[in-house]
Amino acid sequence: MGAAGAAAGVEVDGVAGGEHYDVVVIGGGPAGLSVGLNLVRARRRVLILDSNRPRHSATLVSHGFITRDGVSPLELRALGREEFAGYPTAEFHQGLVGSLRRDAETGVFSISSRGVRGSADREVSASVVVLASGLAETLPALPSIRAYYGTSLHSCIECDGFEKGDEPLALIGSTPDLAERAVLVSQVSDDLIVFTGGAHVVTEAEEAALAARGVVVERRELSDVVGDRSGLTGVVLADGTTIARSGGFVRPLWSVPLPFAQTLESELERDPDGYVVVDSRGATSVEGLFAAGDITPPGPQQLIVAAGAGARVAAAVNRHLLGPL
Numbered sequence: 001m002g003a004a005g006a007a008a009g010v011e012v013d014g015v016a017g018g019e020h021y022d023v024v025v026i027g028g029g030p031a032g033l034s035v036g037l038n039l040v041r042a043r044r045r046v047l048i049l050d051s052n053r054p055r056h057s058a059t060l061v062s063h064g065f066i067t068r069d070g071v072s073p074l075e076l077r078a079l080g081r082e083e084f085a086g087y088p089t090a091e092f093h094q095g096l097v098g099s100l101r102r103d104a105e106t107g108v109f110s111i112s113s114r115g116v117r118g119s120a121d122r123e124v125s126a127s128v129v130v131l132a133s134g135l136a137e138t139l140p141a142l143p144s145i146r147a148y149y150g151t152s153l154h155s156c157i158e159c160d161g162f163e164k165g166d167e168p169l170a171l172i173g174s175t176p177d178l179a180e181r182a183v184l185v186s187q188v189s190d191d192l193i194v195f196t197g198g199a200h201v202v203t204e205a206e207e208a209a210l211a212a213r214g215v216v217v218e219r220r221e222l223s224d225v226v227g228d229r230s231g232l233t234g235v236v237l238a239d240g241t242t243i244a245r246s247g248g249f250v251r252p253l254w255s256v257p258l259p260f261a262q263t264l265e266s267e268l269e270r271d272p273d274g275y276v277v278v279d280s281r282g283a284t285s286v287e288g289l290f291a292a293g294d295i296t297p298p299g300p301q302q303l304i305v306a307a308g309a310g311a312r313v314a315a316a317v318n319r320h321l322l323g324p325l
Contacts, residue, residue, distance in 0.1 A: 021047045022321060024111050024126035026097050026260075029054055030065075030303045031293025032132035033080035034310025035317070040087035042318045047091045047124060048084065049113050052077075054134070059150040063159050065304045076303065094119045097260040100129065107288055128317050131261075131276060131284070131291040132310065137252035140172050140197065142224050145250065152232035152247040153225070157181065158302055161188045164247050170235050172222070173251025174199035179206035185249055186213050193243065195235055197222045218243070256295045264289070271297055282313035283320075290317055 023039055025032045028050025036048045054073060062073045071079075084090050095113035102109050109129045113122045137155070139145050145153065153172075154160040161184070168191040171182050179202050182194045194210065196202055198221040202210075207217045221238040234242040256274045258265075269277040269285035275298075276291045278284055284291050292313040293306040301309075 018123040018125065019047075020108075021045050021091075021124060021126045023047075023128045023130060023317060024049060024109065024124060025130045025132055026050075026100070026111075027132035027134055027293070028052065028077065028081065028092065029132065029134055029293065029306065030076070030080065031134075031306040031310040031313075032130070033077070033084055034307040035130050035132060035292055035314045036084045036090065037080070037087075038311050038314035039318060040084065040090040042314070043089060044318065044321065045089040045091075046084075047093060047126070048081075049093050049095055049097055049111070049122075051096050051116060052094055059154070059159075062303055063162065064302050065307075073303070093122055095122060097133075099263070100261045101263050102286065102288070109288065127321060128288050128290065130282075130313060130317060131258070131289065131295060132293045133258070133295060135254045135294045136257050137254050139252050140174065140222075140250055142172075142222060144224050144226065145172075148225060148227055148232045149250070152227065153250050154248075155250055155252050156302070157184045157249055160249075161185065164188055164249075167191070167246045167248075168244060169193070170195055170225075170232075170243075170245040170248035171251070172197070172225075172235070172248065174201055175251050175253070176201050178202055178251060179210060181249070181251055182210055182215050183213070186210075186215050190214050192216070192248075193218050193235075193245065195222055254294075258295075273297075281316035281320075282309070283316065288320070290320075 022044040023046045025035050025048045028048050036046045039046045059073055061070050063069050081092055095115045098112045098114055100111050109126045111124050115121050165188045169189045170193055171185050172195045174197055186192050193216045195218050202217050223236040223238045225235050227233045232247050234244045236242050264286055267286045271277055276295050278291050278296050282290045282292050290313050292310045
């Protein structure tokens with residue numbers, strides 16, 4: 001298949017259907033947009049499918065992305081789409097992917113998507129598919145936590161720690177890495193309380209090590225978080241006690257939902273935490289299927305790291321499409 005791809009309605013490698021693309025990228029965040037931009041610059045015909053419902057949409061600003069420090073995540077995505085769309089072989093479609101199938105004989109992928117916000121439904125095929133759909137997250141089960149998430153409370157210490165410097169902070173979570181995350185937060189504030197919500201995830205040895213850093217571990221169960229127009233003001237324990245805090249971090253539970261890829265699940269290797277296993281090129285265990293960004297180990301990363309991973313995968317995909325020597 002040449003760089004311009006095939007026309008609509010033709011038969012491609014024995015598969016009849018809608019338009020054929022060299023590459024379909026599922027996910028239009030920093031990883032997916034980076035994949036797409038680098039591949040259209042390699043004269044590949046690329047379709048990016050994205051629902052435009054990013055996990056970090058509650059966050060007002062993002063940090064650590066060189067030349068874009070402090071930009072809104074939504075603005076960053078919009079700029080990326082604009083740059084991608086400036087190339088003649090680029091196409092962006094807003095929709096929810098319904099199914100992803102691979103023909104065992106031809107190796108060609110078939111992708112269906114349901115249009116959202118006025119977009120039409122699509123049925124397309126591709127020689128290569130890149131998964132860049134990101135993670136789903138479940139926040140600690142506190143009734144009011146969403147009201148402060150993205151403003152007073154954050155999940156990415158590297159992204160938002162600087163802005164929380166020297167404040168009385170909370171770290172709320174119930175995962176085994178909570179003590180390690182507390183060490184990172186303690187770098188920006190000497191007034192930190194770790195709230196485990198009754199979960200036994202901080203060992204006595206870890207608690208002692210944290211205490212040496214001035215970090216307090218609060219093991220009682222939680223009821224909620226509270227605040228006012230200025231933001232978070234405290235964490236409420238189950239016994240009614242309110243402990244004053246002005247902000248902090250939560251440790252969500254992350255998962256990699258790929259409901260549209262059920263037909264590939266038996267072939268698609270995942271690690272014990274559910275992340276998609278890839279090799280050094282970003283190739284998965286399914287021939288022609290690549291993955292980039294947060295859905296690959298070691299898990300959630302900064303936006304600029306995801307974008308860099310996308311560029312690396314794009315180079316591998318382009319070489320893959322050229323075939324063997």
